[in-house]
Amino acid sequence: MRARFVEHSLSIVLVTLVFLVFVLMLREEQSAQRDERTKALAPYLALEFLNLGNPLHKALLKETLYIFHPDTRARNDSLLRAIEAFREEQFTSQAYKAGLHEQGLTIQTLERLGPMYLKFILIYLVVIVVSYRAAQSLAIFRFVKRKQNKGSYLIELYESMKNASLRKRGISFYGATGFIIAKSIAKGFAYAVLFAPAYVIAYSIRTRFDTDSYLFMVVLGVVSNGLLINYANKFFTFLTTESRKGYVDTAIVKGLSASYAWGTPDGVPRLAVIRPGSLFDKSSATVSDEDPAERRRPAHVFRHIYLNARHQYIPALKEHASFLITGLVIIEMALNIQGHLGYELMQRILYRQYDVAAAVILGIFLVVKATEIVVDMWFHRESRKYENRAKRV
């Protein structure tokens, strides 16, 4: 664990150093460019008695230049044009209009970015917790369905049509068929949402909902961009791999229940999909004294499958976090949600304020690193339990 911690710290130091060097280089280059540009203009712009917004003063300046430098008329004209362009830029530049004219990473810029960064972290934390639980729930649901030998709805439809002869097809058959088709359509729709990039979903419902709200961002962050479905699939793979291991057979031989029927005393309660850990705990069976079925519930092998799969899934949370941030940045940038970190990053890149953009990127990197450290600590703690180096599970 110490080695991991040292590695994380070193990478934070390295990236911060790269950032500082980049900012210093950029400042030097910008300063050189600014000096180069204003070197010729500065003496004229600094004249307090000269109002360059006044046409009379401009004409006087022009004549004065011609009098003092009669041999360099072209240079005089260039200077006047440069002064005019400089002044015009202050009124017409998009950066000035957007309030992004101040160059460099200033205290004001950091003060402006601070609340956005905190908002970003808050949304990120909510989404990572919700998506972690939701991915597990989805994977458990799929795993139990697989154990129940339930295939896809299309196969179910095909089987039901094959088994029912034409004469036997009554109202109940058509009702059941209709229900399977409805479930199939709902599943297809759910898949479409789960795989759709966030901007497709957001634009398709923009006329119906306020797509700039925090709740919407959280929901979109969880369900879209393939995040939920891919990490549910990963957890499902861990569950399937664990279920094939030898200890599962041993546990079944020793009397643990292996029935995956919904809601039966020896089966899997539906609530297990939402609260997988607690429901199979022995203590919870004794707590529910009111329900005799619950009290009689034997220990289920799935508890062990789940706990082992969850243990393996913990390191995958680092990857999950990185992909989740990708999704959140895409949402904020693609939907142009003002006042959010992703939008600000986009604006800074647009106006070529790369030092501020780099600061935002460093902030995002630190969020990922913090998550990685927490996940490593968690995994280390859990591993100690599994290796019987601390309290037993």
Add this chain to the structure above:
Amino acid sequence: MNTFSRHKDTFWSVIWIAGLGALAVWDIAFLNRPALELLQTAFLNTMVGSLLVVVLSLVFGWVTGVALYFLDERHRLLYLSFTFLLNVIRSIPQIVGILIGYVALTILIREEIIRSDLMQLLWVASTIGLFVFLEIADLVRERIAHYRKLDFVDAMLCCGISEGRIVNREILWKNSRAHLLQKMVTTFGAAIFLQCSIDFIVSVGLSTDVSLSNFPVTLGSLLAKLDSKQDILAIGTAFSNFHQMLSLPFQHLQGISIAFIIIFTLLCMYQISNGIVKRHKL
């Protein structure tokens, strides 16, 4: 039906091609000619770009995985430094890294260092590849580590077969092709998602910046065009207006087609990848 269930990867590959074929026929019949040509170019560019990402990721991943294996055995310090750098890349969210690549590309185009469309696609593919190849590198390392524990590696070494040949040919080529294929399919899906997203973002958010340099049109950048976005917005109004729902596949075909291609491809890649896992019991 059972055959299809067993060969889910083949089944979904057929579904993908058939789905895109059906969409192509529909678009030829109902989409106006300029939009159709634009859509075809965007589709081809996206597919070529994503395939390039897959190829580059495979090369990067394979080379990195094998290099790390040999460095671990022979140059511990180099191994630690290389792993450290790879972990730094891993901690950078993909979209942020790719965005940095796009900024660099814009500068290179402005400086007229990169000019052709193919070079731009190659640059973008390399940038995306740099942030997705680690999964393949991890897989390569995992497979080598798994087989290294088995006796046949030592037996081959005793027979005088070089370690490079054992790793590259016996372990990776002969015994890990299915794993690599499955990872390539998921990488293809990830590449399409990332490419479309970054192109959408760049076209929406950095439009004034990139107008200086014309990026090759892709599904993401085409979706960001005003008419495509209006087509997608029309889906929202169709929920309450049935007539609008009927008009979607005729009057709002450009945006709907792009969204369909992206979502349908991602779904099919997911199913094909799961099918490979199921068929080869990975």
